[in-house]
Amino acid sequence: MKQHPLEQLRRYDPQAIASYYKFRPWQSLYRIVTLIGAFLGFIFSLKSDQFRNQVEQNRPKRATELRELLTHLGPTYIKVGQALSTRPDLIRKDFLEELTKLQDRLPPFPNQTAFDIIERELGGSISQMYLDISPHPVAAASLGQVYRGRLHSGEEVAIKVQRPNLVPILTLDLYLMRWAARWISPILPLNLGHDLTLIVEEFGIKIFEEIDYINEGKNAEKFAENFRYNPQVRVPQIYWDYCAKKVLTLEWINGYKLTNTEAIQEAGLDADKIIRIGVTTGLQQLLEFGFFHADPHPGNLFALSDPSGIGAQMGYIDFGMMDQLDQTAKETLVDAVVHLINKDYTELAEDFVKLGFLTPDTDIYPIIPALEAVFGDIMGESVRDFNFKTITDKFSEVMYEYPFRVPAKFALIIRSLVTQEGLALSINPDFRIVEIAYPYVAQRLLTGETPSLRRRLLEVLIKDGKFRWDRLENMIAIARSDSGFDLMPTAQLGLQYLLSEEGQYLRHQIVLALTENDRLHTEEVERLWHLIQDDIQPSRLLDAAWGALADFSRERAALLLPSVAAFTQ
Numbered sequence: 001m002k003q004h005p006l007e008q009l010r011r012y013d014p015q016a017i018a019s020y021y022k023f024r025p026w027q028s029l030y031r032i033v034t035l036i037g038a039f040l041g042f043i044f045s046l047k048s049d050q051f052r053n054q055v056e057q058n059r060p061k062r063a064t065e066l067r068e069l070l071t072h073l074g075p076t077y078i079k080v081g082q083a084l085s086t087r088p089d090l091i092r093k094d095f096l097e098e099l100t101k102l103q104d105r106l107p108p109f110p111n112q113t114a115f116d117i118i119e120r121e122l123g124g125s126i127s128q129m130y131l132d133i134s135p136h137p138v139a140a141a142s143l144g145q146v147y148r149g150r151l152h153s154g155e156e157v158a159i160k161v162q163r164p165n166l167v168p169i170l171t172l173d174l175y176l177m178r179w180a181a182r183w184i185s186p187i188l189p190l191n192l193g194h195d196l197t198l199i200v201e202e203f204g205i206k207i208f209e210e211i212d213y214i215n216e217g218k219n220a221e222k223f224a225e226n227f228r229y230n231p232q233v234r235v236p237q238i239y240w241d242y243c244a245k246k247v248l249t250l251e252w253i254n255g256y257k258l259t260n261t262e263a264i265q266e267a268g269l270d271a272d273k274i275i276r277i278g279v280t281t282g283l284q285q286l287l288e289f290g291f292f293h294a295d296p297h298p299g300n301l302f303a304l305s306d307p308s309g310i311g312a313q314m315g316y317i318d319f320g321m322m323d324q325l326d327q328t329a330k331e332t333l334v335d336a337v338v339h340l341i342n343k344d345y346t347e348l349a350e351d352f353v354k355l356g357f358l359t360p361d362t363d364i365y366p367i368i369p370a371l372e373a374v375f376g377d378i379m380g381e382s383v384r385d386f387n388f389k390t391i392t393d394k395f396s397e398v399m400y401e402y403p404f405r406v407p408a409k410f411a412l413i414i415r416s417l418v419t420q421e422g423l424a425l426s427i428n429p430d431f432r433i434v435e436i437a438y439p440y441v442a443q444r445l446l447t448g449e450t451p452s453l454r455r456r457l458l459e460v461l462i463k464d465g466k467f468r469w470d471r472l473e474n475m476i477a478i479a480r481s482d483s484g485f486d487l488m489p490t491a492q493l494g495l496q497y498l499l500s501e502e503g504q505y506l507r508h509q510i511v512l513a514l515t516e517n518d519r520l521h522t523e524e525v526e527r528l529w530h531l532i533q534d535d536i537q538p539s540r541l542l543d544a545a546w547g548a549l550a551d552f553s554r555e556r557a558a559l560l561l562p563s564v565a566a567f568t569q
């Protein structure tokens with residue numbers, strides 16, 4: 001079979017695509033007519049609903065029609081729908097929920113076509129490559145379908161094959177979208193017009209990354225590397241000898257999809273543990289590694305019973321859509337969490353500017369009270385009342401009123417958080433994401449392994465120049481509510497920090513706080529002691545203090561050593 005000339009492209013190249021289609025206007029024309037025909041019918045239905053005053057009543061029906069329409073228009077529009085399903089700032093809530101369904105159950109393509117693609121891509125017959133392969137796909141998704149098979153060496157594998165003719169379909173659609181964006185941009189209000197071309201650009205880049213299965217294999221390996229010390233996370237191994245741009249052969253994950261909550265319960269797996277793993281590894285991806293799975297819908301996550309006896313394991317698949325947060329974005333995210341906890345809404349608005357939700361020239365002052373109204377309410381009396389679904393719903397209202405835009409990366413993050421929370425709630429209706437997330441953040445701050453994290457801890461503990469005992473108390477109480485949290489190593493780190501050069505400011509603040517208003521504040525210290533005394537047996541406390549002091553003096557000795565050496569020479 002002859003290869004389409006644009007198959008040569010290694011990445012999204014709008015110029016090359018434009019030069020190709022410029023000389024094939026009939027292809028564009030045919031596609032435009034199809035698109036206009038499809039969308040006109042839909043727009044007509046919407047208008048007639050308005051005319052007959054049936055907008056509210058027909059909304060669920062229209063949402064379903066939109067999903068069917070996108071499915072009918074093929075992979076590019078399915079992907080557009082999937083992308084829109086992450087944009088609460090652009091799409092109404094009821095439509096969002098319908099678009100989320102675009103993830104599963106799409107029509108498969110013929111098996112023979114799939115087998116031909118495998119043989120062509122891998123350069124050999126199916127039987128040479130695989131000991132056996134399922135006669136039909138086990139799943140069909142927007143860009144590919146998956147077979148279950150076995151290698152000659154005995155390993156059970158998933159074989160992912162890309163849909164045929166994807167490149168011509170995607171490139172033509174991208175060409176037309178770019179062209180339309182350029183025409184529509186000038187008539188759109190504000191800076192949305194400029195955004196539109198950028199959005200098509202970003203979309204093109206992402207989709208080209210996704211159709212390169214070699215890239216997906218590398219992503220899987222990078223993800224596995226990040227979690228190499230965490231036995232609770234399972235990432236399928238990639239069998240590179242049986243991979244090419246359009247075929248991916250990877251270890252078969254024998255588990256229960258998180259969509260199948262009944263099976264998880266029947267198998268006696270510890271659902272709470274699975275949720276805990278999901279939320280903590282999700283936070284680790286965002287706040288520690290910065291490399292995150294941008295599509296963690298329940299169909300891409302598996303619960304596994306764990307052979308090594310830890311209780312449960314979570315398997316991740318589908319690494320086509322990954323994203324990377326840089327160090328500044330990671331730190332700003334932690335800042336945003338800290339500011340949210342501290343109810344510092346001015347700083348929170350500034351974080352939104354740094355993260356790209358607001359342009360730097362935005363006047364943030366009118367936004368601050370709106371943020372206060374949304375978050376103040378949600379956080380309620382206690383941080384435990386926090387939940388992502390309500391927050392994003394309310395936040396989307398603020399987004400409509402103020403010039404917020406959700407950067408593509410964060411659209412994915414927000415969706416992933418909401419999906420994970422929804423998922424956890426379907427497994428355990430009493431689940432509160434913050435019961436896992438907050439101890440994680442509190443522990444990270446308390447153990448502060450990097451200077452920037454320690455600086456943030458200080459920001460939480462010291463507000464307006466005053467040491468906040470209540471914050472420390474709250475943080476320790478919540479961190480302790482996680483049964484896996486051992487206070488001693490943290491206490492030791494805390495002591496070490498207090499004794500270090502860097503801890504000078506904190507020492508000073510604590511002394512000031514203890515003697516504030518000319519009295520000794522012993523009751524705060526007493527309350528703290530009550531909180532931690534169960535964990536702290538005197539012998540362990542002594543050990544911790546001794547360890548901290550030993551480190552302290554070692555550091556001092558290391559500092560002194562060069563001078564001593566110089567002196568003795």
Ligand SMILES: Nc1ncnc2c1ncn2[C@@H]1O[C@H](COP(=O)(O)OP(=O)(O)OP(=O)(O)O)[C@@H](O)[C@H]1O
Pocket residue numbers: 103138139140141142143144145146158160236250251252253254295299300317318319320
């Ligand atoms: N390693 C695996 N082990 C078991 N099942 C798998 C594996 N890989 C894929 N599958 C099955 O195939 C389905 C589709 O796989 P995958 O999500 O990787 O495809 P996709 O084309 O990227 O889909 P999406 O539209 O979600 O992006 C999965 O939902 C799962 O049922």
